Amino acid sequence: MTGLRALILVVLVAGSGTAASAQLIAQGELTRIEADVRAVADAVLTVMPMDEPVRLEAKTWVTNAVAYRRDDAAWIGFNPLWVQGMLTRPEGDRWPLIAVVAHEIGHHVAGDTRGPVRRGHAAELFADARAGAVLRRMGARLPQAQELWRDFAVRGSETHPPRAARLDAVERGWTEPGAWLDRSDAFNE
Numbered sequence: 001m002t003g004l005r006a007l008i009l010v011v012l013v014a015g016s017g018t019a020a021s022a023q024l025i026a027q028g029e030l031t032r033i034e035a036d037v038r039a040v041a042d043a044v045l046t047v048m049p050m051d052e053p054v055r056l057e058a059k060t061w062v063t064n065a066v067a068y069r070r071d072d073a074a075w076i077g078f079n080p081l082w083v084q085g086m087l088t089r090p091e092g093d094r095w096p097l098i099a100v101v102a103h104e105i106g107h108h109v110a111g112d113t114r115g116p117v118r119r120g121h122a123a124e125l126f127a128d129a130r131a132g133a134v135l136r137r138m139g140a141r142l143p144q145a146q147e148l149w150r151d152f153a154v155r156g157s158e159t160h161p162p163r164a165a166r167l168d169a170v171e172r173g174w175t176e177p178g179a180w181l182d183r184s185d186a187f188n189e
Ligand SMILES: [Zn+2]
Pocket: 103, 107, 124, 127
C-alpha cells in the first residue's frame, strides 16, 4: 500500500486562537500546486528578471509566502493551502497569488534576503511597489493589483507597514511600472 506515502505533508493551520487543525495534502496535489506557483514565478520573472533561478518549496508556517536564501540560492516558501485556495479561482482572476510571488521576488531583486537581513517598512513598501509594477505589466487593473493588500492589517506591525501605506505603494508601482522596475535604490516617501 502506498496510501501513507501519498499523504506526506501535514499542514498545521493556526485556528483563531485556541486550537490548530491539521490538514493533509496529497503528494499529487502538492506537485500540482507547486507547478502552478512555478508558472506564476516564471511569468513574474519575465517582467522582473533575476540573475539566478528561484527555488520553491512548501512552507507550512507562513501566511502566504516568504523569501529567503539557503545554500547560496534564492528561495520562495509558499503556503500550499493558501495557494490551493487561490487555484479554485478562474485562471484570469488569481491576482493575489501573482502579487504575493511578485512581492517575494521583489525582496530578492532588492537584495533584502542577502547578508544581514534587510527588512523593515521601507523594504516592504519597495517590494509592494515592485509588485504593483509587475501586476500592471501583466494586465491587472488597479483594484485587481491591490486586492491582496486589502485583507492586511489596517495598523501594520513592527515589521510591516500599515495597510494604507502598502496600498499606496502598490498604486505607485502600478502607475509608473517602468520607473519602479528600473529602480535599485530604496523606497522613499
Ligand atoms: Zn515582504
